[in-house]
Amino acid sequence: MHGSPHIVSDVMTHTVAAIGRGANFKEIVQLMEQWKVSALPVLEGEGRVIGVVSEADLLPKEEFRDGDPDRYTQIRRLSDLAKAGAVTAEDLMTSPALTIRANATLAQAARTMAHAKVKRLPVVDDLGKLEGVVSRGDLLKVFLRDDEEIAEEVRREVVSYLFRAPLSPVRVQVEDGVVTLTGRVRDTSLVPVAARLVRAIEGVVDVDFDLGGPNRHPEL
Numbered sequence: 001m002h003g004s005p006h007i008v009s010d011v012m013t014h015t016v017a018a019i020g021r022g023a024n025f026k027e028i029v030q031l032m033e034q035w036k037v038s039a040l041p042v043l044e045g046e047g048r049v050i051g052v053v054s055e056a057d058l059l060p061k062e063e064f065r066d067g068d069p070d071r072y073t074q075i076r077r078l079s080d081l082a083k084a085g086a087v088t089a090e091d092l093m094t095s096p097a098l099t100i101r102a103n104a105t106l107a108q109a110a111r112t113m114a115h116a117k118v119k120r121l122p123v124v125d126d127l128g129k130l131e132g133v134v135s136r137g138d139l140l141k142v143f144l145r146d147d148e149e150i151a152e153e154v155r156r157e158v159v160s161y162l163f164r165a166p167l168s169p170v171r172v173q174v175e176d177g178v179v180t181l182t183g184r185v186r187d188t189s190l191v192p193v194a195a196r197l198v199r200a201i202e203g204v205v206d207v208d209f210d211l212g213g214p215n216r217h218p219e220l
Helices: 025-035 055-063 071-076 078-084 106-116 136-144 147-162 188-199
Strands: 039-044 048-054 120-124 130-135 168-175 178-184 206-212
Touching (some): 025 055, 039 130, 147 168
Parallel strands (some): 178 206
């Protein structure tokens, strides 16, 4: 699709901080602070991702530091209590790791993050080896696209395809990511289709239409 970033490899971060099974608690915290990240992939062997340690995995140590939890909390939060006593990545990490492939679409990555309520995903190859990391912020980069670049894609991928013989030229305007189409077309039933296609273009914030159909002449 002509220059528009559509897959994870277009926006992911390639230089990534990672840790091994034996990384200790303080080392993990220091690395997160140094790299300004909220999670670190855990690797073994030749770089295969086996888990992820996030801030959520580390916080139980502080949460339960000043007292013993009641019996209800002990039953309900066994996993968090175990992590409160953990000192290495192997015991702290969430495993198996939730990962994504570099050729996944940005929409797939966004849905995966939303469903799992995570801020970032390790990007792995077919063997599970780390290739990079994609974050929520990376997915939002598409909204930095230039308005005219978006307009050109709308003309090329939507207007020229759906409205090949309009009654008057279909004009495409984009301002701050909001697409407006104006003109007269032969088949207004295609407008909802155009709306879906335009919204699927990376960087589009919203879409508005002022597309009229053929004039109706009263019978004589």
